[in-house]
Amino acid sequence: MIPLTVNGQARQVDAEPDKPLLWVLREDLNVVGPKFGCGIAVCGACTVHVEGQPVRSCSIAVGDVAGKSVITIEGLAGGESTLHAVQRAWIENQVPQCGYCQPGFIMAAAALLKGKPRPSDQDIDDALNNICRCGTYSAIRRAVHRAAAILGGAL
């Protein structure tokens, strides 16, 4: 059994240690917000936070996150009624189209803003190299800046 904390809850997983975290979340823990897109850490749809850092969960073994804290899109909001600033900004800017890649983008954006509260366009380009086939990029850029403003105290 491998212990890990997912969205604040202690869990024990009966899985092979080399099974990627993504598949443990989706298959063993029924946490399906993180998405499978490429399986090789390129597209970013599977992005979650491990100990606060953005991680491509399709390419990290569950054995390597034993005992660590994992936050997924389902656990990003503070509570049922309090969305994270990034989620609020995403709704205000009506970012998603098909929506499949958005959990990955949102998790990557939330991690970026923790380290860089006022990111430049260049910072955003560097941190958010995920793929969106619907082409929501300009809305994503607007929403990241808006989320930074919300976190900075804007209404």
Added chain:
Amino acid sequence: MKFTRRKAIIGGIVGGGFLGVGFWFARERDRLGNRTLFNLKPGEAGLNGWVKISRDNSVVVAVPRAEMGQGIQTALAMLVAEEMDARWDQVRVEDPPEDAVYRNVDILVDGLPFSPEEAGTVVDVAHWMAGKLGGVLGVNATGGSTSTRDAWVPMRTAGAVARDLLLRAASRKASIPIADLVAVDGEIRRRDGAKVVTFGELVDSIGDLAVRPPPPLKEPSEFKLIGTSPPRTDVPAKVTGTATFGVDVRLPHLLYAAVRNAPSFGGAANGFKLKQGALPEGVEKVVIVPGGIAAIGKSWWRANKFLDEEVEVQWQDGPEPKLDSATLWKRYEQLLETGEPALTRTFGSESRPDKVQTLTATYRAPYLAHTPMEPMNCTAHVREHEIGRQGVEVWMPNQSSTLMRLVAARTAGVSQSDVTVHTTFLGGGFGRRAEVDLVRQAVTCALAMPDRPIQVLWSREEDIRHDVYRPMALARWRADLDVGGSTPKLTGVAKRQVAQSPTDQFPARVIGLPAQGKPEGNAVENPPYAFASYRLDAIVADGSVPVGFWRSVGHSHTAFFDESFIDELAHALAKDPLALRRELLAGKPRYLKVLDTVAREAGWGTPLPAGSGRGMALRASFGSIVAQVAEVAVTDGKTLQVKRVTCAIDCGPVVNPATVRAQMESGIIYGLSAALYGEITLAGGAVEQGNFPDYDAVRLADAPVMAVHLVDSGSSAIGGIGEPGTPPIAPAVANAIFAATGKRLRSLPLRLS
């Protein structure tokens, strides 16, 4: 206007005064549906097949089209809410059951031989006839940028009929003459504004009221909701991670299946050997499925790894197991010279001037994969003891529940009434999810393990290597310039093009209809330009590579050929590309307004730094006219950056401007990914690419700044928006590269070195 043979036939059938006064309503009434059709639950009252009200005061709209990001749930719900005078925050959407009233008529109409600018009785009648045909076939499909065009009248009519019912119910309940009542913001009020009753309070008051013919629909000037951008219905679930895509379907005792498809197209698995002699723990069964082999187990990851490491498959080759791209291009080059056209189109009359200069240019476009972000999947459950009674259940992100149901029934050997198809959110569609390969494989797996739901999921590599591709295509344009006078003049133009035909392959692949050898309709649409003479020879290539519908289909390559050549012509004639287009579109004010808008907004003709350039392209497709100007910068002669794209669209009446803008940006990015990186090549009968590193997509860092301008030319014909943004971007960028560097790139993807 030329009167083609096909039109003569249609005209003949309906000639002789068939068109009566009641015709219009007869057509729409066919699509209204009765009041019990739409999944009624306790506390709900159906008003017609498209809308029900609930005691909690919500207005629930039936949206039978697949939501794949295009915002169709929102747009279609707006049509009903507008005519009903519902409040947007009380509107919810729900999937209706499979029924003929929800069929998509326009997707069939688009198969008819009319160009978009034609209108009038003949087209109208063809529309009606296709409606009848649609009723017979019962096609529920999402594609061809048709959903809003198709729903524009029927769903507004449904809203108007519903409002009429609510007004009469309120009149009866409150004993107030109907003439004194109005519907406003989800309430029935007296004309002086006093509230009488909310919609939700009328759930038990509809009773036996009969549906009456609809009151006149609102004039555009009366719209309150249409033309605005209310919040999308699907956004909250998509930012909290609760939206259910096909891969997120979770059922009790669910098993997962990984698949390997036969390496060459049309191949199959003949048998397999387990390297360890027995199935390892976690893998429950290996099944030969149509086109390949599947491993079923408790973990998809484990089953997928097992296929990689522990199984030896005896593959049966497809018909062309040695095929490579170089051989294919040679075949196409030969066809371009000597192939027999499947279709020839001409207009104007050819006349050869005494002194003529001929300009020719040959263009190429490669095969393209779709790569929707959600890899291909389908979940199926066969209840063995229940076959014959809704025995097959399918959950699937798909673009045609009708086709999925048909193929699931055929695969399981049951009747269609024994199959239920649930359409989830689609993590991208782009045409790929009209295909039936996944439902075939999933039902085959489920038949092998009855009473267990099985989720078949392909890896990204399977997705890229076993797609149905945008056809590769080769075209040669020719123009005759009269050089007898002081300045050269354009006389006639002609194009020969070679490509496979998705509309020929699709019915054969899906339901076994014989191929007709006809080119795909979008690939042979006439250009809007008033050339003195025009000739198109379209040659249909055969071959085993599967081709399918890829966002904008034939326009995705022919727009590149046509709009690149117009740019080349402009330079040969020493004219500005905008000026030449304006000349050739002189009698077409809608096109001119789109062109002038994009030129003005892009600063066409204003200076740019050295190494930068602007390029323009124009394309009418799916009932809309789109023009784009791309601005590029080329550094060191080899590094290309697309800095800015300005886009103008005339799609007729705009339901939701934010959605139109989003779809234009989406179409531009999708087309730009293809223009810059997209190329599927073959070697040894198999696709050489396998995942995003070698089949890349535009990222945030490469995404241009985009500005979209909506052009209102007063047209009342509603156009599509899902696809028309894609075709112009490749030629706009190629033309901009020429402006920046003098280098003419005639092959996609656009590579500077």
